[in-house]
Amino acid sequence: MPTKIVDQILLFGDSITQGAWEEGGFAQRLAYVYARKLDVINRGLSGYNSEWAMPVFEQIFPKKGADGPKVKLLTIWLGANDACLDPSPQRLPLDRCISNLKQMISMVQSPNSEYYSPETRIILITPPPFSEAARRENLAARDPPIALDRTSENTMKYADAVIELGKQLNVPVLDVYTPIWEATDNGDTKKLETYLYDGLHLSKEGYTVVYDLLIRTIETKFPELHYDALPMDFPGWKDLDWANPRASIN
Amino acid sequence: MPTKIVDQILLFGDSITQGAWEEGGFAQRLAYVYARKLDVINRGLSGYNSEWAMPVFEQIFPKKGADGPKVKLLTIWLGANDACLDPSPQRLPLDRCISNLKQMISMVQSPNSEYYSPETRIILITPPPFSEAARRENLAARDPPIALDRTSENTMKYADAVIELGKQLNVPVLDVYTPIWEATDNGDTKKLETYLYDGLHLSKEGYTVVYDLLIRTIETKFPELHYDALPMDFPGWKDLDWANPRASIN
Incomplete structure (x- = not known):
């Protein structure tokens, strides 16, 4: 009997992805609804920009034709750190960020790529808004204090460019920026506290x-990838051949 | 560059394991603290007893010497359904339940087994208490109504036998029964509501x-498997070679 292979949802990104196993985080909630359908694999890397994430992506995305689970859905959620300002080492120019995202998508979608995976559906996610006021306060309290390392204006440019890239490549984009921005009356400090627990990272409401x-x-x-559309791995217990379970489990 | 392999914590069991991706469930909390260290894989099968779970285990546990992730930690949490009463089809005699658990452990630990995996640490988990009153009410409300399908007394026997098996095989046992039983003044109906949301399945407090x-x-x-003892996959962003990340990501 060959080992059962369970395909995957792969979440790739920075700290906002890494933290998605929190209670109410989007990894946790996906894992719950996709139980016995797809495994949720979290490859979030706190602090990484898209340039640093690239060699990681090369190592974690399965090679073409590899045995083992297939990535059925891939979310790529980068750009929040790229959008830092000088002198932050995390800063990466917008065109470089977008070309990295484009490269990752191409690695998966190009028939000539060693990572070619035609069964992988990709969703890009935009950087979310953040709270300049809360972030300034957080960084000022560090030892030594750090100056504000990003602006809403700049982060918004990265979010817009991700949306544009998705249109260009016909890859669906999950725009997190706009709904949170609008729900907080264009980034009202007090209202942003609902969505960002420290000014930068998503709270449960943000992940919702x-x-x-x-x-x-x-x-x-x-x-076809909605959890309701996918069959469950192994029969429900009422559908088993109770006296001879091996007969119904293949 | 070979594909990065991330080893696993494998949670095997019934609905109480399957539901562990809930907010505050033990899968969710493990995934959070083991992020970038071990992947948490949930193979909980609602309603299954240990007899039905056996052919599943044969399919999901990796074969000896297989490529791919190793199971570093395996939790086996079965017996709650075995402890049902006649005429429930889920009922399985105690000796049969224990011999199944023993067989699963032997599959992993016996050098002659095709599943032999000396790097896998195993933890057995006992069935938790349940609320006879809440369960009776829940089953009576079904169409057609179902008579109470288990008793605390019988479930406790299965829990005790799992503890005994652990001693016999020198496999650590996580006794969920006793602390919840004691915290609820030996199964007080009202107090059990804190730990069991429907009389049978664990609430967030139960999973805690x-x-x-x-x-x-x-x-x-x-x-050696505590999350604080394990190295993080890929360097922290401050430890990267920023200008040449490929040099620091291997």
Whole structure:
């Protein structure tokens, strides 16, 4: 009997992805609804920009034709750190960020790529808004204090460019920026506290926006991957051949 | 560059394991603390007893010498359904339940087994208490109504036998039964509501008992597998060679 292979949802990104196993995080909620359907694999890397993430992506995305689980859905959520300002080492120019994202998508979608995976559906996620006021306060309290390392204006440019890239490549984009920006009256400091627990990282409410949009994106763009459309691994217990379970488990 | 392999924590069991991706469930909390260290894989099968789970285990546990991730930690949490009463089809005699658990452990630990995996640490988990009153009410409300399908007395026998098996095989046992039983004044109906949301399945508070005991068991029995003892996959961003990240990501 060969070992059962369970395909995957791969979440690739920075700290906002790494933290998605929190209670109410989008990894946790995906894992719950995709139980016995797809495994959720979190490859979030705190602090990474898209340039640093690239060699990681080369190592974690399965090679073409490899045995083992297939990535059925890949979320790429980068740019929040790229959008830092000088002198932050995390800063990466916008065109470089976008070309990295484009390269990752190409690695998966190009028939000539050693990572070619035609069964992988990709969703890009934009950087979310952050709170300049809360972030300034957080950084000022460090030892030594650090000056504000990003602006809403700059992060918004990265978010817009991710949306543009998705249009250009016909890859669905989950725009986290706009709904949170609008729900907080264009980034009101007090209102942003609901969505960002430290000014930068998403709270449960922030992740709820992401999760809801992600499920809606799957529903509309890749309905065959919606959890309700996928068969369950192994029969429900009432459908088993109780006296001879081996006969019903293949 | 070979594909990066991330080893696993494999959670095997019934619905109480399957539901562990809930907010505050022990899968979610493990995934959070083991991020970038071990992947948490949930193979919980709602309603299954140990007899039905056996052919599943044969399919999901990796074969000896197989490529791919190793199971570093395996939790086996079965028996709650075996402890049903006649005429429930889930019922399985105690000796049969224990021999199944023993067989699963032997599959992993016996050098002659095709599943032999000396690097896998195993933790057995006992069935938790349940609420006879809440369960009776839940089953009576079904169409057609179902008579109470288990008793605390019988479930406790299965829990005790799992503890005994662990002693016999020198496999650590996470006894969920006793602490919840004692915290509820020996199964007080009202107090059990805190730990069991429907009389049978664990609430967040119930999973908290499991998670805390599990981490303590890892700490004392397999300290090398505690999340604080494991290196993080890929360097922290401050430790990267920023200008040449490929040099620091291997």
